[in-house]
Amino acid sequence: MPRRTQTERTDRTTAALVAAARELFGRDGYAATGIDAVAAAGGVTKGAAYHHFQNKAALFRAVFVHEQRRISARLEQAAAAEPDSWSALLRGCLTFLEHCLDPTFRQVVLLDGPAVLGWETVREIEREHTLRVLTAGIGAAIADGRMAGGDPLVRAQLMFGALCEAGMLLARAGDPAGALPAVAAEAARLLGSVAAEPPENRPGGPPGSG
Amino acid sequence: MPRRTQTERTDRTTAALVAAARELFGRDGYAATGIDAVAAAGGVTKGAAYHHFQNKAALFRAVFVHEQRRISARLEQAAAAEPDSWSALLRGCLTFLEHCLDPTFRQVVLLDGPAVLGWETVREIEREHTLRVLTAGIGAAIADGRMAGGDPLVRAQLMFGALCEAGMLLARAGDPAGALPAVAAEAARLLGSVAAEPPENRPGGPPGSG
């Protein structure tokens, strides 16, 4: 065992714990997963877990934030590859739906998150990640005149709720990959309805108008 | 103690348990509420609770179904008072948002429900209550040509997700009653975007076009 610095020890242990927690929380759910099991999967014991995390919910919160970082990074990357604000928005929604095919994401973020952390905390975290990206996209679309005016954050939040439902719906479908276009089309319709009117033939303009 | 029939005993006890569970689950959340506390609040003991319900989740499920019946009945009543399918739909959405001001409803149905019962079970129950009413409303609007064609159930589910978010958003606002119109307007925009196009000046037609 080579000599390790304290921060290295802490980083390794917490990383192992979060990784193990992500695995178990994501597979079995928060309630059905014990701290002992997480610690064992991470190669340590309960003592280590409670040294680095105040309680079970705090460990879960770390996993939740981890998931938020993953999805928001993926969304930003997908949106950045698009030529204009509107297609970036559509692309982001599609990417979100695809991401919902990950069972761990669904269990941790969509199912357990609100119940364990509370709605307030969940949205506070999401406002710095997923919701931030979505709000920026909607704000850009509004600024470009591609979408009707309004509060971007409120609109993002409603859209986010619809997307979460769509993602769950998709994931439970018999053939998720096959069902994606249909569900995505319905989601795009929702976006299209708040598109700027009149729906002229703007280049790259909102769909659903023809 | 007058002589009671068995079904009467059962009905009274289960009703008392469900009422107490609704109170405590709604106030403190599922995880923070013990079976003993529920039983005591219902005037019985744990033995009675486990005699009538297989486990804690089954008791919660009864509360969840109870809430579903309440909201769906209220929605149907509100929609029935409207003259046409489109205004009935709008009225229903507004009524749903108002209903979200009830903390018990939010805690049981929106926060704990999915985590405790699982998404599958929750949506299965809702398909027979809230989602059924919403789907019928959307189906009627489509049939009346007030809304673009599509799968009513899928559209209802997305709309439902957006409404749940809107309801939480509303409830956490400083002045919920005051914020209701703004949030409701944004929700109506979402509906308006899937409205039938072209948006001619149909009598009682969809808003958001002016």
Added chain:
DNA sequence: TCGGTTACATACTCTCGGTATGGAAGTGAG
């Protein structure tokens, strides 16, 4: 009235979140 079933209370077990304590690993000053 009486055997059998249902409704409920009491007493118990056992899992699991959280704490207390002891020791090993790292740190910083002299």
Added chain:
DNA sequence: CTCACTTCCATACCGAGAGTATGTAACCGA
């Protein structure tokens, strides 16, 4: 290097609460 000090982590323990076993009282059907 060394030695007091802090940080990291393991082991042993505690208490709360979900679920069970068992006993008893209330109902039911004959």
